Amino acid sequence: MATKTPKIRFSRFDAAWEQRKLGDIATLINGRAFSQNELLEQGKYPILRVGNFYTNGSWYFSNMKLEEKFYAARGDLLYTWSASFGPHIWEGEKVIFHYHIWKIELTEKLDKQFALFLLDKDKDNLLSGSNGSTMIHITKSGMEEKKLWIPKDKTEQKKIGTFLKKLEETITLHQKKLEHFKKLKESLLQNMFPREGEIFPRLRFPEFTDAWEQRKLGDLMDVSSVKRIHQSDWTQQGIPFYRARDIVAYFKNQVPNDCLYISKEKYEECCASSGKVCLDDLLVTGVGTIGVPYLIKNLEPLYFKDGNIIWFKNKGVIDGKFLYYSFNGSSIQRYIKESAGTGTVGTYTIENGRRTPIYLPSKSEQKQIGELFSNLEFLVTLHQRKLAQLKKLKTCLFNNLFVN
Structure with missing residues (x-):
């Protein structure tokens, strides 16, 4: 045998x-x-x-x-x-x-x-x-x-079965926690921002009672894009160059598998006419999966594809995290879908970006809401990563605890 x-x-x-x-x-x-x-x-x-x-x-x-x-x-x-x-x-x-x-x-x-x-x-x-x-x-x-x-020894079988059952239970626990935080985030997005036609959110911090104000983003900040980069300018290293699909990947807590770059010289040349992204600016996808936001969280240089990505030059007018999560909410997402048209390929344009309506409370309330969602997002990401690690561990153990 x-x-x-x-x-x-x-x-x-x-x-x-x-x-x-x-x-x-x-x-x-x-x-x-x-x-x-x-x-x-x-x-x-x-x-x-x-x-x-x-x-x-x-x-x-x-x-x-x-x-x-x-x-x-x-x-x-x-x-x-x-x-x-x-x-x-x-x-x-x-x-x-x-x-x-x-x-x-x-x-x-x-x-x-x-x-x-x-x-x-x-x-x-x-x-x-x-x-x-x-x-x-x-x-x-x-x-x-x-x-x-x-x-042959059934005791060894029991050891393996018991160990893997505990691992499976841990995976299930983290899956449930992840789903809980995702549902909580979705519920808060629906209730901590005013719904269409309303000036008060359904849920808010107790110290805030004033009505929110509706404004168009184009009245508050410059909305534009950047100088065009041609494919011949792409490099394998240098300054990160983002396309719409890269922003979608980062939004999903994924890392693009085909990152692009441009040279520092090309970056400086283009920024001389277009400007550089600043802290709390927002980039939003205009093609493909439209309306996906990316918040500038540091001063590390980056550049992006013109026409594919809309640049909201915030300059501190709105709390950055609040602006980002406003784009996660149903009100702005509904506007983006409606303004994109009914054609086969919808687009979110610079002009539509300027007309995008946003509800604004006081700056202090903006900050608290932004921090709340940021902390919640951290928990979602934490459990996503932990879940991915546990699933990789399970695969590794399957390949090594059994005879192949």
Whole structure:
């Protein structure tokens, strides 16, 4: 019998792993096939379908009493094998499981939690056809013939399963925290800025009671762009040169994978006629994904593509963070979409930028609102990065805690 060892082991375990067919160490049971007219909107027994694990929250029911093998109880190991693929430990009440789901009954040779992660790690291999294409489904016989590497010692299996379960729970926790802060930000954006036609926000700091004033940005600051840079002026290093897609990437807390630059000499030449961006100025995308803001937070030199990006020369007229988050709010975003036109490719122009309406409170209220959203954005970014790190760690452990 073939044997191998993984790259990373828990202490005290040094025995080689053995290769076994899944069908020799587990039994796969197909769910019940239902015709469409057998699926009821209401009934006695809920029917678990593939979509209920992923994106479909609606349930069908049946009034038929079936053989016990067609029911999944809490703690059963299930595997979806059509449309979406992968193992799950069922955490709900007793249900009928649909034909496109297998219930996997394990022998004493396999720990359930270990088997969950082993099958999860291996699902990409199961879906790879001989020609490299992704198969529409996998067969029960093909699954039973699948060869898997397992440790002989079930204690090692339990160690691996328990460790990865804790990691998975940590990932889920950070995912929930991230979603919480995103929803909080969205709610505050809707309520801490006045809605269209109103002069008071629905939610504000208690020390502020005055009405907000609506102004057009072109009446408060210069709105323009810069001198054109040609493709022949691009370099591999020097002064950062931003396109609209670069600003969209930074807005999503991503780093562009094809950054561009211009020489310092070209930068100085162009700035002599266009000027240089200043602290708290705002750049806003005018093409592609329009209306995406980028706040100038320091005096590091940068240049950008004319026509693609609108330059709001704030010069401290409005608190920079408040201006940035105003462009995140529904009022300005609605104006940008309406002013961009109904054509195939909408554009946000300099003239539309000048006409952009903004609601303004006192400078002190602007500052508090800007700081609040900035702190909230920090928490969103923090959990995004932590989540990305944890997912990378999971991938690394999958590649090293199991035999490939």
